[in-house]
Amino acid sequence: MSSRRTTPIPVGILAAVGVAFLAIPLVGLLLRTPWSRLPELLSSPVALQALRLSLVCSLSATVIAVAIGVPVAWVLARSAVPGTTFVRALVTLPLVLPPVVGGVALLLAFGRRGLIGQFLYDWFGVQLPFSTAGVIMAEAFVAMPFLVITVEGALRSADPRFDEAAATLGASQWTVLRRVTMPLIAPALLAGTVLAWARALGEFGATITFAGNLPGVTQTMPLAVYAALDGDRDAAIALSLVLLIASLAVLLLLRDRYLRSAPS
Numbered sequence: 001m002s003s004r005r006t007t008p009i010p011v012g013i014l015a016a017v018g019v020a021f022l023a024i025p026l027v028g029l030l031l032r033t034p035w036s037r038l039p040e041l042l043s044s045p046v047a048l049q050a051l052r053l054s055l056v057c058s059l060s061a062t063v064i065a066v067a068i069g070v071p072v073a074w075v076l077a078r079s080a081v082p083g084t085t086f087v088r089a090l091v092t093l094p095l096v097l098p099p100v101v102g103g104v105a106l107l108l109a110f111g112r113r114g115l116i117g118q119f120l121y122d123w124f125g126v127q128l129p130f131s132t133a134g135v136i137m138a139e140a141f142v143a144m145p146f147l148v149i150t151v152e153g154a155l156r157s158a159d160p161r162f163d164e165a166a167a168t169l170g171a172s173q174w175t176v177l178r179r180v181t182m183p184l185i186a187p188a189l190l191a192g193t194v195l196a197w198a199r200a201l202g203e204f205g206a207t208i209t210f211a212g213n214l215p216g217v218t219q220t221m222p223l224a225v226y227a228a229l230d231g232d233r234d235a236a237i238a239l240s241l242v243l244l245i246a247s248l249a250v251l252l253l254l255r256d257r258y259l260r261s262a263p264s
Contacts, residue, residue, distance in 0.1 A: 077155035103209025150192030
């Protein structure tokens with residue numbers, strides 16, 4: 001017998017309204033896309049600069065998120081260090097923090113007169129705000145929690161007996177990590193990495209607050225869309241379409257390969 005139940009009519013109507021509310025703006029974007037001018041718009045110098053910068057910065061931010069996010073997830077899932085509850089709340093805070101507030105926090109911490117930024121500037125001449133490095137930092141700040149949450153969940157659900165069995169057979173901690181633990185959580189790690197990259201690619205608020213909107217230096221695709229709205233609206237739509245396609249591809253990848261929880 002099928003477990004599916006008949007949907008009450010009021011619930012179905014409200015569900016249809018909800019789907020329409022989310023779908024109509026996207027349909028409007030597709031309908032207003034200047035398809036005949038799309039190659040011209042996407043090959044313009046501004047668009048190519050924004051696309052290149054977005055790819056470089058989002059990929060760099062993802063590498064940083066993986067490099068420091070996986071150890072954080074490990075500590076939260078497997079360590080008995082006191083205060084992990086507070087650390088978890090701190091790490092996941094950027095998920096709910098308004099991006100512009102994150103940008104202000106980064107500015108106060110790493111600006112020329114910031115908590116740490118003043119020493120970076122005075123001692124090494126390094127200025128992170130309004131630079132490409134600042135874009136990467138802002139994107140990593142907002143993207144890393146997605147990876148941490150995904151990997152921590154996988155580590156918690158992974159059966160620790162496999163690690164214990166390998167250690168009993170004489171494998172070192174590094175060997176256990178490399179040959180047992182990492183293969184077990186590989187799908188979740190890949191899913192978290194893709195989510196972090198997608199979040200970094202679409203970051204706007206923290207980036208414009210901390211790094212500004214300088215063409216060729218800090219103007220990523222979301223910032224280029226914002227700038228184009230005041231001038232060439234077709235260019236803004238074309239760049240928006242690229243971001244929409246990237247986001248859709250990420251969702252399809254995760255849904256079909258890594259986040260499928262039950263057969264249809």
